[in-house]
Amino acid sequence: MAQERYLPSRGGAGLPGRPTESANLADILERVLDKGIVIAGDIQINLLEVELLTIKLRLLIASVDRAREMGINWWESDPSLQSVEGDGEENGHEQLERENRELRERLERLEQRLGLEEGQRREEESRAG
Amino acid sequence: MPDELGRWAAKRAPELLARAEAEAVEELKRALVEATLRNRAEARRDPGKPRVTEPTPPRGHGLWCYCVTRSGEPPPERTPGVHEAGPVERIEHAPLAVLVSRVPLAEFGEEALRGNLNDLDWLERVARSHELVLERTLEQTTIVPLRLCTIFEDEGGVRRMLDEQRSQLLAALELLSGRQEWGIKLLADRDSLERAARGRRTEADADTDEAAQPSAGGAYMLRRRMERQVREEADRLAVGVAEDVHARLQDWASDAVLNPPQNRDLSGHEGEMLLNGAYLVETPKVARLRELVGELQERHRELGVTLQLTGPWPPYNFVPHDPISERAAPA
Numbered sequence: 001m002a003q004e005r006y007l008p009s010r011g012g013a014g015l016p017g018r019p020t021e022s023a024n025l026a027d028i029l030e031r032v033l034d035k036g037i038v039i040a041g042d043i044q045i046n047l048l049e050v051e052l053l054t055i056k057l058r059l060l061i062a063s064v065d066r067a068r069e070m071g072i073n074w075w076e077s078d079p080s081l082q083s084v085e086g087d088g089e090e091n092g093h094e095q096l097e098r099e100n101r102e103l104r105e106r107l108e109r110l111e112q113r114l115g116l117e118e119g120q121r122r123e124e125e126s127r128a129g
Numbered sequence: 130m131p132d133e134l135g136r137w138a139a140k141r142a143p144e145l146l147a148r149a150e151a152e153a154v155e156e157l158k159r160a161l162v163e164a165t166l167r168n169r170a171e172a173r174r175d176p177g178k179p180r181v182t183e184p185t186p187p188r189g190h191g192l193w194c195y196c197v198t199r200s201g202e203p204p205p206e207r208t209p210g211v212h213e214a215g216p217v218e219r220i221e222h223a224p225l226a227v228l229v230s231r232v233p234l235a236e237f238g239e240e241a242l243r244g245n246l247n248d249l250d251w252l253e254r255v256a257r258s259h260e261l262v263l264e265r266t267l268e269q270t271t272i273v274p275l276r277l278c279t280i281f282e283d284e285g286g287v288r289r290m291l292d293e294q295r296s297q298l299l300a301a302l303e304l305l306s307g308r309q310e311w312g313i314k315l316l317a318d319r320d321s322l323e324r325a326a327r328g329r330r331t332e333a334d335a336d337t338d339e340a341a342q343p344s345a346g347g348a349y350m351l352r353r354r355m356e357r358q359v360r361e362e363a364d365r366l367a368v369g370v371a372e373d374v375h376a377r378l379q380d381w382a383s384d385a386v387l388n389p390p391q392n393r394d395l396s397g398h399e400g401e402m403l404l405n406g407a408y409l410v411e412t413p414k415v416a417r418l419r420e421l422v423g424e425l426q427e428r429h430r431e432l433g434v435t436l437q438l439t440g441p442w443p444p445y446n447f448v449p450h451d452p453i454s455e456r457a458a459p460a
Contacts, residue, residue: 025253026396027312027439030388032256035445036276037301039290043191043239043280065154067390070364072371072403075387109153110146 187234190214192287194279195228195262196272196443197298202226208265211258212236220284222291225298228266229287237280246278263443271306273298274443301448308383308409310447311418311440315374315404317367321433322401326362370429371403374436377425381418382408386446400435407446415441 067073193211200223210217215231235241245251259277266272281287291298379385390402410418419438426436 024391024396024439025256026391028256028260029252029395030391031274031442031445032259032277034388035448036274036443037197037298037448038276039194039279039294041194041279041290042282042286043234043237043242043278064389066401067403070401070403071368072390074375075389075405106150106154106157109157110150113149113153113156 187238189234190231191234191237191280191282192229192284193232193237194275194281194287195230195259196266196274197291197302198226198228198266198270198272199302200224200226202270205262206265206269208262209258210262211255217262220287222288225291225295227287227291228262229281230262232280237278242278260443267441267443271302272443273301273305273448274445297449305409305444305447307412308444308447309412309415309441310444311408311410311415311438312442313374313378313404313406313408313422314398314402314437314439315371316398316400316435316437317370317403318400318433319363321431322363322366323359325432326359326366329362329366366432367401367403370432370434373429374425375404375406377421378406378408381414381421382410384409384447388446398437403434407442409444409447 195210195217198219200221202219205217205219205228208217210230210232212230212232214233217228217230220227220229236245245255256277263272263274281290375385375387386407388405388407390405391398393399393402396402408418422436422438426434
């Protein structure tokens, strides 16, 4: 039989009037952070900060790479997800800088993992140049 | 011989590099997740840890908004809000109303929020409280959920917002009335997928393999090739079942949204998450939705898949996507 899970407050478990710990935090966060109507309030945290946070949390929330590997990537056509990196206050330049920084960090890791010593790398660079 | 080895190494290098990079990225992500979860555990052990506050915290309160409803609905059930500073109240502004509660700006001001939003423990508490208010209200009426951290300085600000967004909000309420959001996840057990894949492959390829009549060394290569084919076939089966399930539900629902699979450190799911969808369903059809989910699971039973149904959710996934900027809409 299919599993069915009701939302925490309607299942009857836990103390009445208090959120239980049982609802999947990922289910709630993917909704309250990424979805719901966006209206600019007086506290201007809305777009910039929440979008940045969303990018950070996306690492936590989505195990996207494994799915892509399997050939599953269709949520990418969802405009609401596309907008996260494009529509925020982060302009093209900042985005490039961020990507650049992330790639550098990845490269550093990679080099460590491959056991490339500084000297070796310089030697290779000089040969290449 | 060394030349040959060199050529072989050169040929393999891109693949090895790619694999090392993939591993490195995985490692990085795991470390990030671990660090965040660890911070959270430490914060739990030390509840006295002060919340992030601004150097000179602003005094006073703001109004945290939960959701919009039509006006004239019954008053909300007594529900705690995101902060004990005030109960959840309704601001009536016909034809609309908003559920709000007072929050101290020392914790919910711009600077403080910047820090607090990145504290997973704080975020979880606030997100669950926000969600609970929406769920309670959803039991009584149609709602338009607002994203977390929609905060106004005073009641006047809330009323101005309702004036400015009136047509959009009424259109959303109209669309959502009599419909419910349900979440459906498709989870698959990798072993069962590969078992099914092996079964299918054997039928198709047994003849070719036998015809090859491999030597002892060839047998090893053959086994490696077969393992790879099984993995690829299992991936194809996974995509196929996800497409089938989504297509059936999408045809049937009023609207559908696909979301990225969740990270198991947060969700605690087992197996591979092949589908994470939200479906907007007319309320009278919900009983049929349950049956349909059971049928779809039965149909793909040999693949060892589980369909997980959650809801009804506040219709977060089915409100207008585009941010409504302040004073963008005609009053």
